[in-house]
Amino acid sequence: MKLLFRRIPLKHLTSLTLAASQPSNNTHLNLKTCIDARIIKTGFDPNTSRSNYQVRNLIESGQLSEARQLFDQMPHKNTVSTNMMVLGYVKEGNLSIARQLFDSMVDRTAVTYTILIGGYSRSDQFREAFELFVDMYRGDIRPDYVTFATLLSGCNDPQVVKELFQLHSLVVKLGHNSALVVCNSLVDSYCKTRLSDLACQFFKEMPERDSVTYNALIAGYAKEGLDDEAIKLFMEMQSLGFEASDFTFQAVLSAGIGLEDVAFGQQVHGYSVKTNLVWNVFVANALLDFYSKHDCVNEARKLFYKMPEMDGVSYNVMITAYAWIGQVKESIDLFRELQFTKFDRTNFPFATMLSIAANTLDLQMGQQLHSQAIVTAADSEVLVANSLVDMYAKCGKSEEAERIFVRLSSRSTVPWTALISANIQKGLLEEGLKLFREMHRVNVTADQATFASVLKASANMASISLGKQLHSYIIRSGFMSNVYAGSALIDMYAKCGSVKDAVQTFKEMPERNVVTWNALISAYAQNGDGEATLRAFGEMLAATVDWSKKD
Secondary structure (H helix, E strand, C coil), X not given: CHHHHHCCCHHHHHHHHHHHCCCCCHHHHHXXXXXXXXXXXXXXXXXXXXXXXXXXXXXXXXXXXXXXXXXXXXXXXXXXXXXXXXXXXXXXXXXXXXXXXXXXXXXXXXXXXXXXXHHHHHCXXXXXXXXXXXXXXXXXXXXXXXXXXXXXXXXXXXXXXXXXXXXHHHHHHCCHHHCHHHHHHHXXXXXXXXXXXXXXXXXXXXXXXXXXXXHHHHHHHHHCCCHHHHHHHHHHHHHCCXXXXXXXXXXXXXXXXXXXXXXXXXXXXXXXXXXXXXXXXXXHHHHHHHHHHCCCHHHHHHHHHHCCCCCHHHHHHHHHHHHHCCCHHHXXXXXXHHHCCCCCHHHCCHHHHHHHHHHCCCHHHHHHHHHHHHHCCHHHCHHHHHHHHHHHHHCCCHHHHHHHHHHCCCCCXXXXXXXXXXXXXXXXXXXXXXXXXXXXXXXXXXXXXXXXXXXXXXXXXXXXXXXXXXXXXXXXXXXXXXXXXXXXXXXXXHHCXXXXXXXXXXXXXXXXXXXXXXXXXXXXXXXXXXXXXXXXXXXXXXXXXXXXXXX
């Protein structure tokens, strides 16, 4: 019997100690003695084991505070006990207490380190995770493939490339480059640190790949704007029979947005139907985004109303799609419908709706949106705040626009242009130009709308010298190819009485549309040259002009 109990693995002794702890007669005395002897010899503590089991159950049921109370009351704790508590705090996101427990441990294993490394990695604290890994390695605790995969999952910043190279070298040195999960993590980390060329090189060297490998590289290519490479890899993945995930579809559809190929999106749509992922909300949203950005709003609409599950993103995409093609009523109706859902109101498309209010000069609607944005704290978001300045400025409330403008922590081109335009429309030309100079001083890039506003000021002031300065600035900014800015220049020269400069500007424009031609015809007409006006009108009729394009 003694020989039998020597062979019993430690993990089975817990249940046997329950029997040994029960009242026994002489018949079972030898059995009890054998069990007790085995426990003493191995150092196995049945009470600790039972407590560990209870602690684990409490943690798994979400009762972390109760688990901690039981843990603190345990007379004897082992590494497993503390590992479980560290894991509990890591899962709760309380890394400070997890680290306190970790630091209090006398004996730490690879599991202990990996648990805390995972916590730091998931919390975007890669530096702390890496320092812990270094401490582990210097302490002669050998990291396993799980440790490497866990640490690499947090390696997603271009600033930690040096550490990534060190980890890759160590993976090879310790022989973990044969573990697919580690190789996949390396591909993913190279992509996330914007080293897609190295990711591709390593990908080609891998002896084994799976769908995770392809997903990581496809996403990396899409993020870097390497659309053709992402799509090519997606096709290869399909041909090899790897199963695409919702992650794959999101990445490849994102890549497809950069291509003027609607048919490709339709093919991906069909493939998502075959794989039964089309109604995954993330895949469906990616399809909505693809169709809307290719002006296929009808396709997007059909898909949207068939979706069995929607989220705030689904509504945002459709509202923006309608607004983009000028279907204002549809955008407003859908936004009202969105307000009756339970989706997170902080993610409502306030910026898009404020843009609609600005373009339709609907001050009441804009003020209502402003109130809702305040309630949800969305008014503090840069995009929303910029849109508020634009809305109030266009609706003639320049004082309110300025009040919001001065409180902006970050100012894009939109609010600057809105205030410049508002001042110029009110006849405050010098104020508008002063804002433009300040905008230039703080290195905010002007756009076609900005140039149109300041050129209007120059024309109203009949200042050809100012107009020529602006002309030079437009050339340096690379906007001469923009027909909107070019047309504004022609109009400015005409109003300043310099038809010669207007004609020269027209000739230098690489692209012309109906607005450009109208600007030239108006230039001749304003300066009393009837013959040139008719000639230019005839040339416009003879030229190949896309009458639908007015910007």
